[in-house]
Amino acid sequence: MKTMGFTQKIILGLLLLVGLVGAAQANVGGPAWDKAPNKTNDMGALQNGAKLFVNYCLNCHSAAFMRYNRLTDIGLTEQQIKDNLMVTNAKVGDTMIAAIDPQQAKAWFGVNPPDLTVIARSRAGAGGSGADYLYTYMRSFYKDEAKPTGWNNLVFPNVAMPHVLWQLQGERRPIYEEIKEHGEVTQVFKGWEQLKPGSMTAQQYDEAMGDLVSYLQWMGEPSQNTRVRIGIWVLLFLGVFSIVAWRLNAAYWKDIK
Structure with a gap:
């Protein structure tokens, strides 16, 4: 019988750890990930997402690998970018750097807010993309007075980030249902209760977040739509070429038995 090597033991241990973490998260009863709308081909949605990103995210989070002038790819002119999306003395060719001082951010939130350039590509997991x-x-997000910021999040418990969009969404609290299994009582998330209305309805807020997330998707790989279009044409070419090659091969060998 072959014994398990040291490397195999390490890999098995990591797999078990991942499983335990997943089980622990499941016991918390947080929400399953909702399917995000894909609007990366919708120029209007991407422009609205860029506006939300600049107004609500760029104050603390940078997008250090994205330049303002790249927003022309979603249908904006450089003048529109200057007039509507640039609130500092940055130039249109500069990268999107947060206005906040990193030392102040760390003092306020305990950590520096992460760069969001490729955030949509780095957060995929078992729950989805x-x-x-x-x-x-x-x-x-929900109101939690026990936290320093006054806010908490079901997907990221004890998150340092406050709910910067609360004026749009309003204030809510999660609703749980207690379920008893095998002698243990667990709380399962069932939905939300609106405590205070925001300036948007629930549907409008969801649509706005769909625009913002679509922009973050696009920003993580601005050339993805072009890559997909080229890929489709390449596959069509290969398909046609395969048929031509097949018929040429048949014609070449037809007299050879």
Whole structure:
């Protein structure tokens, strides 16, 4: 019988750890990730998402690998970018750097807010894509006076980030149902109760978050739609070429038995 090597033991241990973490998260009874709408081909949605990103996210979070002038790819002119999306003295060719001082951010929140350039590509998991995670996360804040910021999040418990969009969404609280299984009582998330209305209805807020997340998707890979279009044409070419090659091969060998 072959014994398990050291490397195999390490891999098995990591797999068990991942399983235990997943089980622990499941016991919390948080929400499953909702499917994010895919609007990366919708220029209007991407422009609205860029506006939300600049107005609500860029104050604390940078997008250090994205330049303002790249927003021309979603249908904006450089003048529109300057007039509507640039609130600092940055130039249109500069990268999107947060206005907040990193040392102040760390003092206020305990950590520096992460860069969001590829956030939609880095948050994929067993629950779905990175876009699904962000879409659910931005719709899962609730009031929690026990936290320093006054807010908490079901998808990211004890998150340091406050709910910067609360004026749009309003204030909500999660509703749980207690379920008893095998002698243990667990709380399962069932929905939300609106405590105070925001400036948007629930449907409008969800649509706005869909626009924001679609912009974050696009920002993580601005050339993805072009890559997909080229890929389709390449596959069509290969399909036609395969048929031509097949018929040429048949014609070449038809007299050879």
